[in-house]
Amino acid sequence: VITVVGLFVLAALLATLSGLIGDEVRGWLELVPRAVLRLVAMRLPADQRAAIYNEEWLPELLTDMRKAEGRPITRLCFGIKYAADMVRAAGKVGRELDGVRDKDRAAGYEEAYQDSYGPASTTGGLTVTDKGIEVTSAGFTFTGITFSGTGHISAAGPSGQEPESGT
Amino acid sequence: MDQPFQDLDLSPKMADVIKIFLEDPAKARYGMELMRATHQPSGTLYPLLAKFERNGWLSVGKEDIDSRAEGRPARRFYRITGSAIPAARSQLAALSERYRPPARVRPRLRTESSVL
Numbered sequence: 001v002i003t004v005v006g007l008f009v010l011a012a013l014l015a016t017l018s019g020l021i022g023d024e025v026r027g028w029l030e031l032v033p034r035a036v037l038r039l040v041a042m043r044l045p046a047d048q049r050a051a052i053y054n055e056e057w058l059p060e061l062l063t064d065m066r067k068a069e070g071r072p073i074t075r076l077c078f079g080i081k082y083a084a085d086m087v088r089a090a091g092k093v094g095r096e097l098d099g100v101r102d103k104d105r106a107a108g109y110e111e112a113y114q115d116s117y118g119p120a121s122t123t124g125g126l127t128v129t130d131k132g133i134e135v136t137s138a139g140f141t142f143t144g145i146t147f148s149g150t151g152h153i154s155a156a157g158p159s160g161q162e163p164e165s166g167t
Numbered sequence: 168m169d170q171p172f173q174d175l176d177l178s179p180k181m182a183d184v185i186k187i188f189l190e191d192p193a194k195a196r197y198g199m200e201l202m203r204a205t206h207q208p209s210g211t212l213y214p215l216l217a218k219f220e221r222n223g224w225l226s227v228g229k230e231d232i233d234s235r236a237e238g239r240p241a242r243r244f245y246r247i248t249g250s251a252i253p254a255a256r257s258q259l260a261a262l263s264e265r266y267r268p269p270a271r272v273r274p275r276l277r278t279e280s281s282v283l
Contacts, residue, residue: 059230082209089214096221
């Protein structure tokens with residue numbers, strides 16, 4: 001009886017363990033294509049990495065990998081192929097989009113700014129630049145926000161003399 | 168923001184891509200979808216898309232989804248620009264003409280008098 005119970009417990013343990021190991025491996029397999037793609041993205045010019053890798057390549061990879069849910073090997077193969085093919089594309093894409101996506105971002109800032117506050121000319125203390133919004137006048141108050149310093153505000157956060165919002 | 172339109176000489180691979188956009192010019196297309204439709208790997212397709220974007224043939228936008236609800240980030244999509252549509256049509260027609268096989272030549276039968 002003890003042997004039978006022991007074998008049963010051992011079988012249950014092995015089944016649980018193999019399930020856990022399977023989950024662990026699946027989790028790692030998921031990360032491999034992302035890691036490869038991230039490495040490939042290092043070949044992109046630094047100023048374009050976010051626009052191309054974060055906003056285009058990675059979302060495409062993740063979206064398509066989701067479609068193959070439940071098929072980890074298919075996902076792995078597909079993901080690695082997608083990422084590896086990008087090795088030869090990275091340089092060309094970087095050259096082609098040099099300055100193009102940056103302009104898009106500047107236009108995006110300008111659009112968002114104008115949607116919120118109207119044309120840039122109405123605000124003396126803020127200037128929209130190709131890298132975000134520049135606070136050019138310390139103590140400048142606009143729509144209830146007082147900028148105590150000057151500096152640059154971008155999607156990544158403020159820099160320079162950090163402008164602070166006041167009353 | 169659309170780039171200013173500049174004419175391009177379409178290669179056959181570029182033609183494969185732009186043809187998909189012409190099928191429904193208003194439709195947004197995604198990278199993976201284009202890879203499947205054109206049978207081009209990512210390493211070939213993305214530089215072409217970048218070239219089209221740079222030259223004002225394609226405009227880009229961001230998918231309108233709730234990333235948290237969907238559990239994935241929004242993708243970028245491409246759409247053909249208004250200026251590119253006539254240019255693409257005429258270039259595809261020119262390419263089609265260029266690669267059109269010659270008219271079939273019917274074998275000539277020699278007349279009896281020409282046989283020695």
